[in-house]
Structures are given as C-alpha cells and as structure tokens.
Amino acid sequence: MQSFTDPTGLTGPSGTPGTSIPSSPSGPPGSTGSSGPPGPATTVEHTEHTGSAAAPDRPPSAGGAPAGESLPVVAGAATAIAGVGAVLALADIGSPLRAPFTLFFLLVAPACAVGAALRGLDPLSRSVVAAGGAVAVDMLVAQAMLALHTWTVRGGVAAVAAVSLLLFLLAHVRRHRGRTAKSRAS
Numbered sequence: 001m002q003s004f005t006d007p008t009g010l011t012g013p014s015g016t017p018g019t020s021i022p023s024s025p026s027g028p029p030g031s032t033g034s035s036g037p038p039g040p041a042t043t044v045e046h047t048e049h050t051g052s053a054a055a056p057d058r059p060p061s062a063g064g065a066p067a068g069e070s071l072p073v074v075a076g077a078a079t080a081i082a083g084v085g086a087v088l089a090l091a092d093i094g095s096p097l098r099a100p101f102t103l104f105f106l107l108v109a110p111a112c113a114v115g116a117a118l119r120g121l122d123p124l125s126r127s128v129v130a131a132g133g134a135v136a137v138d139m140l141v142a143q144a145m146l147a148l149h150t151w152t153v154r155g156g157v158a159a160v161a162a163v164s165l166l167l168f169l170l171a172h173v174r175r176h177r178g179r180t181a182k183s184r185a186s
Contacts, residue, residue: 085097
C-alpha cells in the first residue's frame with residue numbers, strides 16, 4: 001500500500017478520499033514517513049482497484065459468465081423479440097409492445113440478413129454496414145410502397161420480412177456454392 005499526503009484537506013473527516021489530488025510526502029530527501037507541515041493534511045491510503053474479482057483466464061462480463069457463452073442467449077432473445085414484433089404487426093394486435101417490438105423487427109431482420117451476406121468483413125465493419133443496410137432496406141421498401149400507393153403497416157412489415165428472407169437465402173446459396181466448388185477442386 002502506498003500512502004499519499006493530502007495537503008488541501010479535501011478528504012472527509014473519516015479519512016475517506018474525496019476529490020483529493022495525491023502528492024508525494026514532504027520532508028527532506030531520503031526520509032521516510034509523512035513528516036509534512038502541521039494542519040488539516042491527512043494521510044490517505046491508496047489501493048489500486050483492478051476492476052472485478054473475475055478469474056484471470058476469463059474476461060469479466062455482467063453475469064460473471066464469459067462473453068462467448070451469453071451470445072447465443074442474447075441472439076435468441078433478440079430473435080424472439082423480433083418475431084413477436086412481426087406477429088403483433090401482421091396480426092394487427094393492439095398491445096403496448098407492438099410499436100417497439102415491430103420497430104426492433106424492422107431494424108434487426110434486414111441488419112441480420114445484410115450481415116449474413118458480409119461474412120468476409122471484420123465484426124465492427126460488418127455491424128456498421130449491416131445497420132446502414134437495414135435502414136436502406138426499410139427506406140427503399142417504404143418509398144416503393146408509397147410511390148405505388150400501397151402503403152400499409154402490415155404490408156410494410158411483410159415486405160421487409162420478404163426482402164430480409166431473400167437476402168438470407170441469397171447469402172446461404174452463395175456460401176453453399178462456394179463450399180461445393182472448393183470440395184470439387186480438391
């Protein structure tokens with residue numbers, strides 16, 4: 001443990017540090033201890049905080065489990081929320097959850113479809129391009145339906161679902177063709 005002298009007296013009366021600035025002990029060079037000037041200065045014990053008490057071989061996460069183990073749970077929850085949003089919109093069910101869940105579906109479904117088609121990019125670039133692609137798909141569907149005077153909420157959700165499904169299928173076919181071409185070459 002290191003001890004620092006607080007010459008400003010900003011520590012609380014119980015000795016807990018407030019917004020104090022640590023300084024070196026005053027006194028002649030080579031002396032030990034804190035033989036500082038008399039007054040309101042107090043000695044504050046300083047310990048380093050390392051973050052959490054997680055094991056060094058696992059990265060810390062909110063629930064104590066490694067981040068890789070919680071990814072399927074988060075993906076499943078996102079899929080369930082998006083599915084509920086699509087069902088609420090398509091079935092025209094009045095619920096307070098309809099608007100946020102449908103909006104979640106309209107953003108996540110095309111983003112996942114675009115992300116599936118971009119397997120070669122690093123994760124950050126892929127997520128940025130997928131988010132932009134999701135907004136582009138939503139805007140193109142809305143503009144096409146408005147130009148054709150066929151806009152409805154149910155129709156918009158169905159059209160976004162169809163475009164997303166088409167993008168997923170195209171990415172799957174392209175990946176499948178790439179695997180068969182590699183297996184035939186070897």
